[in-house]
Amino acid sequence: MQDNFLKIRNLRTYFFTRRGVVKAVDGVDIEAKRGKLTALVGESGCGKSVTGLSIMGLIPSPVGKIVEGEILFEDKDLAKLSYKEMADLRGKDISMIFQEPMTSLNPVLTIGHQVGEPLRIHSSLSPEEITERVLSILDLVGIPEPRSRLKSYPHQLSGGMRQRVMIAMAMICGPKLLIADEPTTALDVTIQAQILDLMLELMKKINTSIILITHDLGVVAEVCDEVNVMYAGKIVEKSDVFSIFDNPSHPYTWGLLRSIPRIGKKGKAKKLYTIKGVVPNLLDPPSGCRFADRCDKARDICREEEPPFTTIEEGHFVKCWLFA
Amino acid sequence: MENALISTKNLTKIFHLSTGPLGRKKVFVHAVENVNIDIASRETLALVGESGCGKTTLGRLILRLIEPTKGEVLFKGENIFSLDRERMRSLRRDMQIIFQDPYASLDPRMRILDILAEPLKTHNKDMSKREIVERVKELLSVVGLQEFVMSGFPHQFSGGQRQRIGIARALALNPEFIVCDEAVSALDVSIRAQILNLLMDLKERFNLTLLFITHDLSVVSFISDRIGVMYLGKCVEIGPTADIFDHPLHPYTLFLLSAVPIPDPHARDRAKLILEGDIPSPVNVPSGCRFHTRCPYLRDVCVSEEPQMQYIGNRGFACHFPLY
Ligand SMILES: Nc1ncnc2c1ncn2[C@@H]1O[C@H](COP(=O)(O)OP(=O)(O)OP(=O)(O)O)[C@@H](O)[C@H]1O
Ligand SMILES: Nc1ncnc2c1ncn2[C@@H]1O[C@H](COP(=O)(O)OP(=O)(O)OP(=O)(O)O)[C@@H](O)[C@H]1O
Ligand code: SF4
Ligand code: SF4
Ligand SMILES: [Mg+2]
Ligand SMILES: [Mg+2]
Numbered sequence: 001m002q003d004n005f006l007k008i009r010n011l012r013t014y015f016f017t018r019r020g021v022v023k024a025v026d027g028v029d030i031e032a033k034r035g036k037l038t039a040l041v042g043e044s045g046c047g048k049s050v051t052g053l054s055i056m057g058l059i060p061s062p063v064g065k066i067v068e069g070e071i072l073f074e075d076k077d078l079a080k081l082s083y084k085e086m087a088d089l090r091g092k093d094i095s096m097i098f099q100e101p102m103t104s105l106n107p108v109l110t111i112g113h114q115v116g117e118p119l120r121i122h123s124s125l126s127p128e129e130i131t132e133r134v135l136s137i138l139d140l141v142g143i144p145e146p147r148s149r150l151k152s153y154p155h156q157l158s159g160g161m162r163q164r165v166m167i168a169m170a171m172i173c174g175p176k177l178l179i180a181d182e183p184t185t186a187l188d189v190t191i192q193a194q195i196l197d198l199m200l201e202l203m204k205k206i207n208t209s210i211i212l213i214t215h216d217l218g219v220v221a222e223v224c225d226e227v228n229v230m231y232a233g234k235i236v237e238k239s240d241v242f243s244i245f246d247n248p249s250h251p252y253t254w255g256l257l258r259s260i261p262r263i264g265k266k267g268k269a270k271k272l273y274t275i276k277g278v279v280p281n282l283l284d285p286p287s288g289c290r291f292a293d294r295c296d297k298a299r300d301i302c303r304e305e306e307p308p309f310t311t312i313e314e315g316h317f318v319k320c321w322l323f324a
Numbered sequence: 325m326e327n328a329l330i331s332t333k334n335l336t337k338i339f340h341l342s343t344g345p346l347g348r349k350k351v352f353v354h355a356v357e358n359v360n361i362d363i364a365s366r367e368t369l370a371l372v373g374e375s376g377c378g379k380t381t382l383g384r385l386i387l388r389l390i391e392p393t394k395g396e397v398l399f400k401g402e403n404i405f406s407l408d409r410e411r412m413r414s415l416r417r418d419m420q421i422i423f424q425d426p427y428a429s430l431d432p433r434m435r436i437l438d439i440l441a442e443p444l445k446t447h448n449k450d451m452s453k454r455e456i457v458e459r460v461k462e463l464l465s466v467v468g469l470q471e472f473v474m475s476g477f478p479h480q481f482s483g484g485q486r487q488r489i490g491i492a493r494a495l496a497l498n499p500e501f502i503v504c505d506e507a508v509s510a511l512d513v514s515i516r517a518q519i520l521n522l523l524m525d526l527k528e529r530f531n532l533t534l535l536f537i538t539h540d541l542s543v544v545s546f547i548s549d550r551i552g553v554m555y556l557g558k559c560v561e562i563g564p565t566a567d568i569f570d571h572p573l574h575p576y577t578l579f580l581l582s583a584v585p586i587p588d589p590h591a592r593d594r595a596k597l598i599l600e601g602d603i604p605s606p607v608n609v610p611s612g613c614r615f616h617t618r619c620p621y622l623r624d625v626c627v628s629e630e631p632q633m634q635y636i637g638n639r640g641f642a643c644h645f646p647l648y
Contacts, residue, residue, distance in 0.1 A: 043512040044483075158602045159375075188374035188539065190599040193583040197598055215512065218542070218585030222592050241589045259517035261546035263569065263584050271521050272546060275514040278482050 005209070006032040006055075006177060011069035011079075013047075013054045016062075020283045024050040026233035028069075029309075030211075032177065032226075037203060037210045039220045039241070042230035043256075043279060048213045049099055051230075052179045054079075055211075056096050057086035073177070091118040095170040096179040097163075099213075105154040105162060111138075112150030115169045122173055137168045140205070141198060160191035167198065174206050181213040196223050217260060221245055229253045232280050232290040239316035249318045251295045289321065297322060325362035328398075329501060329533050330386060335359045335395035337381050341607075351607045355381040357557040358395070360633060363501075368527065368534040370548035370565070372541060372580070374603055377554040379537045383503040386535065387419050388412065399501075417447050420494040422487075424506035429490055430478040436489055437474040440464075443496045463492040467522060484515035491522065498530070505537045520547060541584045545569060553577045556606055556614040563639040573641040573648070576615045613644065621645050 013025040025047045032038045040048050053059050054066055057078060071078040073094065078086065095118070098104040106114060115137065116130045125133065131150070138146035141164040154162055163183060170178055180199065184192040200223055203210055212224060220227055220241065227244045229237040229252065237250040248254040258273035277294040280286055286293060288303040295302065302321050310323040325331070339353040356378040363369045371379045384390045386397050388404050396403040399415065407415060423429040430439055440460045444451055451459070461471055467488040478486055487507065494502050504523065508516045524547065527534060536547055544551055544565065551568050553561040553576065561574040572578045582597040601618045604610055610617050616626040625644055633642045 043514065160602055188603070189541065189583040189585075190374065190579060191602070192585075193596065193598050194600075196585075216585065217513070217587045221587045221589045222585045245587070245589050256513055257587065259514055260587055261517075261520070261542050263542045263545050263581070263586065271524070272517040274517040274521060276518075278484065278515070279512075 004031040005034050005074055006030075006211075007070075007072040008051075008055070009070040009072070011051070011054060011071065012067045013050050013059055013064060014067050015064045022282050023233055023285060024064075024282055025054060026285070028230075028233075028235050030228050030235065030238075032209050032211055034209055035203070035207060036225040037200075037212055037223055038226040038228065039224035040211060040213045040228050040230060041215065041217060041220050043215055045279060045282070046230045047233045047282075048215075048230055049181055052096060052181050052211065052213055055177075055179060056090060056094065057081065057083070058090075058096075088122075091170075091175075092122040092173045093175055094177045094179070095173070095175040097166050097170050097181060097183050099181040099185075104166060107154055109153075110150060111152050111154070111157070111165055115165060115172060118169065118173045133172060134168075137172050138165075140202070141165075141168045141171070142194070143168070159187055160194065163187060163191075163195055164198070167195070167202070171202055171206055171208070175208055177211070178208050179211045179213070182215070183212070184219065185214070185216070192219075199223070217257065229256075232285055233282055234290060234319065236291065236319045237317065239313075243313060243316045247313070247316070249312055249316070249323065250291075250320050251297050251322075252291050289319075325364055327365050328362040329365040329400060330363040330535075331398040332359050332361050332382075332386065333396040333398065335382070335385055335397060336393045337378075337385055337390065338393045354557045354606050354609050356385065359554075359557075359559050361552055361559055361562060363533060363535060364549075365500075366527075366531055366533055367549045368536055368547055370536045370538060370544040370551045371554060372538060372544055372551060373554035374539060374580075376603065376606060378557045378606075379539075379554055380505055382554070383421070383505050383535060383537050387421055387503055389421075417497040418500045419503075420497070420499040420501070421503045421505060422490050422494045422507045424509050427478070427483070427486065430486060432478050434477070435474070436464075436476055436478070439478075439489065440474075440493055440496060443493065447497055459496070463496060466495065466526070467492045482515075483511055484518060487511060487515075487519050488522070491519075491526070495526065495530070499532070501533045501535070503535045503537065506539070507536075508543060509538060509540060516543070523547065541581065553580065556604065556609055558614055558642065559633065559640075560615065560643070561639075561641045562633075563641075567639060571647075573639060573646040574615075574643045575619050575621050575645075575647065578647060613642075621647075 008030040011025055011028045015022040015024055028051060042048055055071055066079050112134055116134045119125055119130045119133060135146050143149055143164055184195050224241050227241050228235050231252050237253045248257050255275040261272060275294050280290055288305055289307050292298045292302040307319050307321045308324055309317045309319050312318050312323050336358055337356040339355055341351050341353060343349050343351055359382060373379055385392050437460055440463055441456050444456050444459055460474060464473055469488050508519050548565050551565050552559050555576050561577045572581060579597050579599040599618055604617055612628050613626045613631050616622050631642045631644045633640050
């Protein structure tokens with residue numbers, strides 16, 4: 001397990017709101033291997049972004065808090081670092097591409113300034129050297145004529161170009177870990193294909209590991225090595241990408257895969273498989289298995305006791321009583 | 325087409341925008357230009373293409389929610405833009421729309437009963453209160469909602485439930501034709517499958533004709549009989565769904581389909597065609613073929629001459645060098 005350089009153990013991140021405690025991330029274990037692309041996939045509100053923000057130390061305090069767990073990165077537990085220590089790592093060893101592209105680029109600062117910012121914080125390079133590095137990273141992420149773009153503002157770029165700029169900004173210090181939160185969701189498919197291709201290329205060139213947060217199983221199948229399926233604040237299944245698609249075992253994963261229409265499938269299917277019902281409210285999640293209300297295979301024990309993680313084949317884990 | 329319910333003839337919408345200092349500079353947005361498509365009675369035509377290509381504008385023109393710059397929309401052979409107010413009003417019963425955003429399209433201050441009763445009251449002045457409530461109950465049951473939903477407000481329901489309410493509202497007046505504008509794009513996979521099944525059921529049950537606008541191509545292969553592909557305001561290819569997926573004729577269609585992620589990791593090493601560059605601005609549309617700035621099959625004539633839509637059997641395409 002040498003190569004698990006990020007190991008999250010029993011992470012619980014809660015929000016203490018006026019309506020009650022939102023258990024957004026509730027006992028999550030994730031590991032990321034060096035040089036691999038690890039997916040965190042699940043439906044809206046299941047806790048993907050909160051997991052990413054927890055790793056980054058960016059949970060809005062005091063409403064939100066990591067109440068339990070460890071985030072082991074190399075030899076440190078990020079959950080226990082001070083604000084200052086975390087700030088030293090952020091943007092340098094670990095960086096994140098945020099879900100909302102327009103809110104994470106500053107509209108009144110030039111592209112050149114923003115992309116160079118992490119270097120101004122974390123390095124002692126001269127302004128000229130920084131400009132050179134900015135030009136070379138902009139070139140690397142495929143911005144045509146980067147010199148002429150240094151003075152551009154975010155609104156002068158297309159959505160795809162803005163996403164490239166965000167990737168450049170996240171990559172400029174050569175981070176060991178990049179957390180990419182829905183980096184292509186707002187993009188058109190032809191542009192998405194460009195950006196995914198770029199991320200794979202950069203991962204090799206800069207030797208970065210990536211955690212890709214997405215709700216799109218197509219994207220997962222295209223580029224990821226390892227997959228974590230998240231449901232209502234918990235990881236319910238994890239394995240390498242081939243075993244999970246070939247042998248989806250948790251009823252939720254299985255149902256999710258069956259409910260996506262397959263492109264170009266000859267002979268139109270009459271009906272899509274559907275998972276009944278809706279996701280539970282994280283203010284008051286059901287005890288036992290959180291999927292029980294929607295599961296065709298639910299038994300009494302499912303509603304009473306939380307299922308344990310069970311190994312069903314090497315490296316493939318499922319949190320479900322069917323396998324326990 | 326012989327049994328066309330709807331035909332567009334050179335349908336064009338050019339928006340005028342004022343920009344620059346003091347708004348003195350006028351620019352023209354070529355949102356939809358010379359589009360000629362037919363929609364057969366009881367078919368589902370999907371309209372696909374990337375952001376800004378004019379899908380929504382075309383849908384709104386067909387419903388006469390906006391007036392065209394030029395061209396006609398024939399509904400059962402009659403140009404709807406020449407109808408007087410009274411006749412247009414009665415035609416509106418037959419043509420409805422379902423929007424992308426169930427959150428934004430339902431008035432947050434109105435109870436569901438009133439939201440669904442509104443079209444009934446406007447168009448059937450002689451319906452009694454009791455008849456209206458009966459009809460609302462019926463509509464709710466048609467879209468799979470329970471009666472108690474009537475007394476709630478939109479914010480009390482989930483995204484999928486709100487989309488069902490939007491569908492119930494569109495069905496209230498027994499329309500023949502419905503435009504679904506990104507009707508499932510905002511929904512999670514498991515909920516999306518539920519709504520797609522519902523739409524297919526309703527289509528059969530009420531003999532509906534659908535114009536299904538989406539940027540999500542995997543949905544298209546499930547729901548549509550034919551596909552129209554748009555690029556920068558133009559319809560570039562149209563034909564039966566399976567044929568287009570099997571063998572696209574227009575280069576843009578080929579690249580668009582190739583960019584769609586496939587939820588099967590065993591397919592990840594297939595030869596992928598990645599389109600270079602960005603979509604040009606609809607303000608400065610390229611000369612000749614609008615796709616020529618990105619097309620790998622480009623030859624001189626593509627820059628100087630605009631390809632016209634031509635038909636071979638039921639396949640239509642606008643390209644000088646189609647991919648036979
Ligand atoms: N600042 C906050 N205050 C209170 N609750 C929050 C806050 N941020 C997130 N949550 C809640 O935590 C849960 C998980 O949210 P999160 O943003 O991680 O979901 P997600 O999986 O990223 O969803 P999406 O796919 O929609 O981005 C949700 O129920 C959300 O409402
Ligand atoms: N009212 C308007 N005034 C000016 N320009 C407009 C207006 N409505 C649409 N446009 C422009 O017309 C073009 C076509 O827009 P439209 O909304 O039809 O695209 P779309 O294919 O539906 O895109 P999306 O997939 O993003 O919904 C775009 O460039 C858009 O900015
Ligand atoms: S634990 Fe029970 S309810 Fe949960 S997924 Fe497994 S079978 Fe279904
Ligand atoms: S007309 Fe020319 S540029 Fe346009 S799609 Fe066909 S080959 Fe490409
Ligand atoms: Mg998120
Ligand atoms: Mg639109």
